[in-house]
Amino acid sequence: MHQPRAILFDVFGTLVDWRGSVIAGLERFGALRGITADWADITDSWRRAYRPSMDRVRRGAIPWTILDDLHRDALIEITRRHDIPPLSDADCSELVNLWHRLDPWPDSSPGLARLKTKFIIGPLSNGHLALQINLAKRNNFPWDVTFGADLFQHYKPDPTVYLAACDLLGLPPHAVMLAAAHNDDLAAAAGLGLQTAFITRPTEFGPIPTHHATPNGDWTLITTSVTDLATQLGA
Amino acid sequence: MHQPRAILFDVFGTLVDWRGSVIAGLERFGALRGITADWADITDSWRRAYRPSMDRVRRGAIPWTILDDLHRDALIEITRRHDIPPLSDADCSELVNLWHRLDPWPDSSPGLARLKTKFIIGPLSNGHLALQINLAKRNNFPWDVTFGADLFQHYKPDPTVYLAACDLLGLPPHAVMLAAAHNDDLAAAAGLGLQTAFITRPTEFGPIPTHHATPNGDWTLITTSVTDLATQLGA
Numbered sequence: 001m002h003q004p005r006a007i008l009f010d011v012f013g014t015l016v017d018w019r020g021s022v023i024a025g026l027e028r029f030g031a032l033r034g035i036t037a038d039w040a041d042i043t044d045s046w047r048r049a050y051r052p053s054m055d056r057v058r059r060g061a062i063p064w065t066i067l068d069d070l071h072r073d074a075l076i077e078i079t080r081r082h083d084i085p086p087l088s089d090a091d092c093s094e095l096v097n098l099w100h101r102l103d104p105w106p107d108s109s110p111g112l113a114r115l116k117t118k119f120i121i122g123p124l125s126n127g128h129l130a131l132q133i134n135l136a137k138r139n140n141f142p143w144d145v146t147f148g149a150d151l152f153q154h155y156k157p158d159p160t161v162y163l164a165a166c167d168l169l170g171l172p173p174h175a176v177m178l179a180a181a182h183n184d185d186l187a188a189a190a191g192l193g194l195q196t197a198f199i200t201r202p203t204e205f206g207p208i209p210t211h212h213a214t215p216n217g218d219w220t221l222i223t224t225s226v227t228d229l230a231t232q233l234g235a
Numbered sequence: 236m237h238q239p240r241a242i243l244f245d246v247f248g249t250l251v252d253w254r255g256s257v258i259a260g261l262e263r264f265g266a267l268r269g270i271t272a273d274w275a276d277i278t279d280s281w282r283r284a285y286r287p288s289m290d291r292v293r294r295g296a297i298p299w300t301i302l303d304d305l306h307r308d309a310l311i312e313i314t315r316r317h318d319i320p321p322l323s324d325a326d327c328s329e330l331v332n333l334w335h336r337l338d339p340w341p342d343s344s345p346g347l348a349r350l351k352t353k354f355i356i357g358p359l360s361n362g363h364l365a366l367q368i369n370l371a372k373r374n375n376f377p378w379d380v381t382f383g384a385d386l387f388q389h390y391k392p393d394p395t396v397y398l399a400a401c402d403l404l405g406l407p408p409h410a411v412m413l414a415a416a417h418n419d420d421l422a423a424a425a426g427l428g429l430q431t432a433f434i435t436r437p438t439e440f441g442p443i444p445t446h447h448a449t450p451n452g453d454w455t456l457i458t459t460s461v462t463d464l465a466t467q468l469g470a
Binding site: 128129130133137142144150151168 | 355363364365368371372377378379380381383385386403404405
């Protein structure tokens with residue numbers, strides 16, 4: 001293995017606990033508004049809408065749309081299905097913004113700080129740039145470069161996202177590593193010649209690990225955390 | 236004055252001393268290769284080629300070209316004029332890379348660290364992203380967001396650079412401040428509704444201050460350094 005020059009990170013699930021953070025945010029909102037609901041179930045529905053929403057952009061069924069707007073449309077639909085009273089525009093914005101205020105896994109920021117000493121590090125997420133900035137500032141992710149899906153106007157796993165990022169870094173794909181908790185993201189990157197690091201996040205989708213928690217490809221590295229990745233790379 | 240949410244910085248001359256750094260790099264190269272030349276004069280010629288080179292891109296006379304390649308073409312032309320023996324490709328790359336290893340003004344990194352506690356900060360330079368990453372890593376510029384001219388495929392002062400940056404930040408122009416040592420850059424930003432901070436860099440173009448060192452517009456703030464900017468903004 002040749003050491004990469006840059007490591008790009010998936011963010012939702014890989015660096016931040018979207019599920020725990022969104023459930024907590026919805027519970028606070030519910031308590032404030034006096035709305036009772038199964039907020040964990042609503043959070044899971046909200047996340048399940050993620051891939052089909054992006055697929056509509058990917059297929060060209062709708063023009064380029066940032067994640068905030070996809071989240072908003074999905075939220076309105078899901079709250080309707082759960083018989084929650086219609087949300088005001090301000091409440092909708094407040095809840096969509098929960099995805100800008102997600103808590104990190106405890107190893108994320110310390111691991112990134114170590115990796116930054118040896119590598120160029122940055123996010124490669126389906127979140128847009130403004131969202132990445134908010135997550136990084138809140139959680140002390142010390143990025144050297146900030147990519148957002150709106151720079152590419154494409155969502156992963158579209159090949160252009162990975163290749164355009166390498167191109168902007170001025171590096172060939174084999175000098176770039178993608179670190180992610182998701183096999184499909186790593187498979188797309190590996191297919192284009194990037195190095196890959198699987199980061200196990202067994203509780204991303206809830207207390208019971210899903211198939212996502214098990215590496216199923218020939219990844220360059222298998223790791224249990226960002227700090228473990230740093231250790232394996234000698235950082 | 237309403238405080239901005241984000242402050243974007245011009246880089247060459249505003250945060251780094253390109254002239255002193257490039258002269259020093261060329262002198263080291265000349266000593267190593269046994270070439271005697273007026274390296275300060277060559278550096279000044281190299282910089283004078285900057286604006287006309289970008290203007291060719293701006294007018295569409297040549298397709299989008301990153302600064303490294305514009306620098307390389309200009310260097311070949313200038314060394315020929317100065318009767319310097321033809322440079323190898325490797326030497327050319329080495330010298331073009333001097334622009335990735337420029338020294339900061341002493342206040343740049345401490346000032347940015349203070350501003351980062353209150354504002355989103357990032358570069359808005361005609362350098363490309365890979366160059367910005369190298370300058371930031373070398374000089375501890377703690378950016379929250381990294382813009383490069385190659386994201387926009389336009390050079391300042393084209394309006395699209397300033398407006399696309401605001402758009403990617405998710406902010407209206409009046410919530411963004413451009414900080415620069417150059418009146419023309421600030422004039423373009425102010426014309427589009429951005430706030431402006433002039434940073435005086437009297438020795439950017441050599442020991443004798445030029446007209447660039449004097450603010451000539453109605454800028455939001457007039458400052459003498461990045462730390463002075465931080466102080467004036469209460470950071």
